[in-house]
Amino acid sequence: MFKPIPLNLPPYSSKITKKLGKLFIFDELRKKELLLTPEEWVRQHWISYLHQHKNYPKTLMQIEGGLKLNSLQKRSDLLIYNSEGQKILLAEFKAPTVKITEKTFHQIANYNSIHKIPLLLVSNGIEHYYCTINFDKNSFEFLAELPNYNSALNL
Template sequence: MFTPIPLNLPPYAAKIQQDGTRWYIFDELRKKQLVLTPEEWVRQHWVQHLIHTKRYPKSLIKIEGGLKVNTMPRRSDLVIFDTGGNKILLAEFKAPSVKITQSTFEQIARYNTVHRIPFLLVSNGLQHYYCRIDFDRNSFEFLPDLPDFPTP
């Protein structure tokens, strides 16, 4: 039986089902069942938190977008756009058992050399880190929380 891992995020009524020995979770954005891995458990909690708590519209969230880093194909875990189509948030998720280390930040920084997105989110579901990037000053700052979606 699948035992949910308690996360440091608001709980939600995940649609989980079993097929043989595999467990699946319904992805509301992609409208399909996905293999329930620990990293997917974290991502789906974040998606719900971003939509319901932070008010990011579902239509502006893209999961697993493709990109190339040094000619190598990669996938960003989650990208959010503003209403003008500009990328505003890049997220990297890890399983709760994976410690957030310098290499995690280096990974999202490499991805962001392609994307050039002003807000970064790194989380393993237990620890969350938020950064604002200032490309003009070539600097960054850690934030205490992720900003809510900007409303007009």
């Protein structure tokens, strides 16, 4: 059973319950309890952080959006849209014990080859990476900090 650990994100008041020896966390977006896994712990912290500290509306967040990649069905960890329904941020989360490697960046880049989203976020809850994608120049740039929602709209 996963025991929640402190992350390199502001704490938030998660709703955790124990049933039949397993921990569950309440997902504010899907309005249901989910098995508390290390990756879900990271995702729920990010949802809270994005909403509380970066002003991303919860109503524009989508968890595990499906996509087809080389005829395989995949799921992105978190997609965020603008009010016109255009995707503006794609996030990939890993468990805190999983090192962020080049493989992780290849995974999100492959997903983004389908989505074409200008802002990417990769995190294991301890290390965080943000980058913008310029599709016209076929280039990317790492950012020191994740832009807030209003700034992300202009990328």
